[in-house]
Amino acid sequence: MAILALLAVIVFSLKPSFNGEFTIPNTPADKAANLITEEFEGIASQSTLDIVVKAPDTETLESEEAQLKMKELLTEISKDSTVVRAVSPTELNNLNTDKTIGYAQVTFAVEADKVSEKTKEHILNSLNITRDAGIQTEIRGGDIIFSEIEFEGIYEVIGIGVAFIVLAITFGSFIAAGLPILIALLGLGISLLGIMIGAYFIDLNSISIILAAMLGLAVGIDYSLFIITRFKIELANGKTIMNAIALATGTAGSAVVFAGLTVIIGLLGLAVAQIPFLTLMGVSAAISILIAVLISIITLPAILAMFGHRLSPAKENRYLRKFTGKNKKTDYVNSNKWARLVTKHPILVSLVSIAFLAVLTIPFFHMNLGLPSDGTAKTTEMTERRAYDLLTEGYGEGFNSQLVVAAKVNEVTESTPQIVQEIAQEISGLKNIQTISPLIPGPSGKIFMIQIIPASSPDDVKTKDLVNVIRAKSEDTEKEHSIELLVTGTTAMNIDISQQLNDALPLFASLIVILAYILLVMVFRSLLVPLKAVLGFLLTLGATLGFMVFVVQDGHFIDLFGFPAQSPILAFLPVITIGILFGLAMDYEIFLVSKMREIYMHTGDSHKAILHGVRDSGGVVTAAALIMMAVFFGFMMNTDAMIKSIGMALAFGVFFDAFIVRMTIVPAVMTLMGKTAWYIPKWLDRILPNIDVEGESFMNKVENK
Missing domain, CATH: 3.30.70.1320 (Multidrug efflux transporter AcrB pore domain like)
Structure with a gap:
């Protein structure tokens, strides 16, 4: 709390700001822009905006009243000290064919990022001069941003509310349900304030902090869920509060650290693309994950020491199961119904699930990457979008793509x-x-x-x-x-950025897949289980991106999901989706399959291991996935198309991976593989490091004592 307060004081004193630009240095369009800037130095040091106007019905902009109102508007705007000149549509001779639409041009003495909020407010207030006269008046600001990307808190609150309900059902306690959310919010506050301080020194995109908030909140709740779940189980085993905290931190806490590191690796891997704004987005999100991990293993145990006596032990045979294999009711009959269904019909379940994800992947193969324009990213409530539509109406679609x-x-x-x-x-x-x-x-x-x-x-x-x-x-x-x-030009720059991101996609995806395979081989000490996990991740990724193309690019159900218009897929969305889903998918795989491996190592019965793995870890994975989805759906309700796209991709990506791949395909395929799933050459087994994800060696020491 002291760190949070200190960071808040620093942020309020520095007053950092974010920008909304996506730029990549040394692209062909960037080089051309720099060349023009050097040649036309006087023009480059200025900035302009267009004031787009449309005459009232049955009138034209050449009418005497329209001319007078336009002159009055431009005279008022020119009173701002930074305005060099303001030229009317008739002076620019740019009225459309029927003289109903035109645009005035306002030139400033300063560059776009130097135009003050006071100047913007003055211009917006001045628009009422023509609007009150029945002349539709809108602004196309270009690099001068009038509609900022911002949080719409109500939707995020709804997402947190759904997460609270999931936690209440999981724990059977409102106190236990509120604790992970409070812990996550504390970590989120520290990470976001830290990122804001960084934005004072580094040019950081506004999407970076939103992505960091999205991930920090989701994983913060999930990581607390894992530790509190284990804490309640240890209480049910008769441990004292202090011992239960120690055991939960030594086991579930170890898993949280490993899970956090996999997500952080995926996010830092964005630097492979060598695109500055993408690297900074990855670093910002990684900071929020790191803080969530630290809060979970440092602050949460301290809070449990104070309030743990108010949490009831886990109840047997309800939502939570013991992580150890010592429950007497561990036979086939008492395993959960879902595990019995999947393992009874493994071929049918596998084929149907894989076919479903494969069909969803089909649209991926005609994916078109791009960056949002005013016509696709903004709603009709924003003046830039209305200006875009007026210019399209008056001069054709291409006018906005000069x-x-x-x-x-x-x-x-x-x-x-x-x-x-x-x-x-x-x-x-x-x-x-x-x-x-x-x-x-x-x-x-x-x-x-x-x-x-x-x-x-x-x-x-x-x-x-x-x-x-x-x-x-x-x-x-x-x-x-x-x-x-x-x-x-803006359009050419966006095309170059999209192309460079598209070129980076195969390399980044390949590195992530190879890294995931090596990591899982070390964790599970198997060659086939990691292969199955990686192929499952590829199915998740294909289905997620294919679904996004189907909705956003092809325009199916865009009204249902609230997108302003059909648009290309956000250029950096595939790379971000790969980086984030990689970490989350590996988390779910490890939590689910590590239990299967533990039972198999003790019993040598692969079928029993699958049933127990789904029964004992399935509930926690399900709750964690539902919480992730709830948080991401909250951000998906945002009116900004970029935030909506990211939230939607992550929400459906988690759904596909957790419920179709991990909870369905994984146990079905593991059943088909039988004992061969755990095959590993002896020479490889000897040289591999022993990664104890869930603190099994720690528990063995405790039991020996």
Whole structure:
């Protein structure tokens, strides 16, 4: 509590801020933007926003009243000291064909991130001048952000409420149910405040802290659940409170540390992609996991020492079972019904479950990655989205996906302007181009800027194809005229970021799969069990991403899930999903199968081991998964499309992995493999380190004493 208070004081004194940008240095679009910035230095130091207007019904923007109101609006906006100029739609001559839609342009003397909140508030208040006159008025801010990503606390509270209900059912006690949530919130507060302090020194994306909050809350509750569950079991075994705490920390606490490390490894593995904002997102989330682990094994035992006497021991044959194999009722008849069903029909259960996940995976193969635009990420309640829709209505879909081509001349001659003009003429003849602007020569004479409006939207594959065609054409112009064509603009930058993330996906996925296999071989001392676990993870991943494509990209049930519009899959979502689900999937696998291994090592009966593993650990895995899903569903209810996508992918990913892969496919396949599941060459068994995940050696020492 003292650390939490100290961090809060530091945060309030520093007042850190986050940005909403996703940038990758040294992409083709980034290099082109830097080139234009150097050439047109005066323009680059300024920022602009568009004020999009639509005339009332039966009127046009050329009417006298509309002109007067627009002039009054721009005059009021110009009173801000940072505004250099404000030009009306008629002065810019940009009214659409029927003169009902146009946009004014406001130029600031400062860069976008330097535009103050006071200035933004002044502009928003000024819009009432035209709005009160019946003229729809919206803002397209570009890099100037008016609608920030923010928590919508009510939905997260609902998720926590559902988690509380699951815990109350699991523990049969409201006091025990509230304890994991309080512990998780304490850890979450410390981690988020720590990340905020880091944001003062490092340029951190606003999604980073939301992802950290999402994971920190979910795993914080789960890790406390594991330890309190073991604590209650030890109380039921007749241990004193202090001894029960020690045993719970030495066994379940060890499992929590191992589980946390697997998730942290997956998150830190995001650095493999060598994308700065993605690396920082992984580090931020890893910090929240680390704090959750530390709070669970340090603070939770202390609190149990104070309030443990108020928690009742675990009840036999209800929601929780003993982790040891010493219960007399451990035969086939008394094993749970689900385990009996799965092991009785292993072939049918395996085929149906695998087929279901395989069908869900099919849409994955036409996945299109991208970053959200104002048309897909924002709701109609946000002014940027309404401005986007007005511009689309007035000028076509491509107006919001403008491209900037910089023609870089390596050898300047007298004929250079004419050659560049001819190249621009050739570009204008390409498919999917709506309009192209006249050449804008730079002061040095070595850079010429061309602005292009495609015929397709920013998220359309055709726009991506156009960017690639222009870049491919650059190879010809370099050979013939020593002129390089560089494409930039927000749309081109998003395309480059998506492509780099897409290129990093196979490498990252391969490393995660290899790491998971090696880790599980050491834990289970088997070759086939880890192989089954990794293949199960791949099924989970394919089904999760396929389901996301089916809903978000293909547009099925988007209204049901509350997405603003069809859109490409969030470019960094697959990488984040792999990193996070890897850790969670391995956690569930270890909690479930380690019990099976323990029973098999004692009895040599593989069938009995499966039944006991599902019976003894299945309840805890089920509760943990339901809690994870509840928290992720809470974030999925957020109106921001990015937060919604991440929450949805993780919620359904946990569902597929915990309930279909681990609780269904795993026991079914283990039944089919029989004793061969635990095969390992003797030479390999001798050299492998002994990883005691659940503190079995610790328990043996206790029993010997």
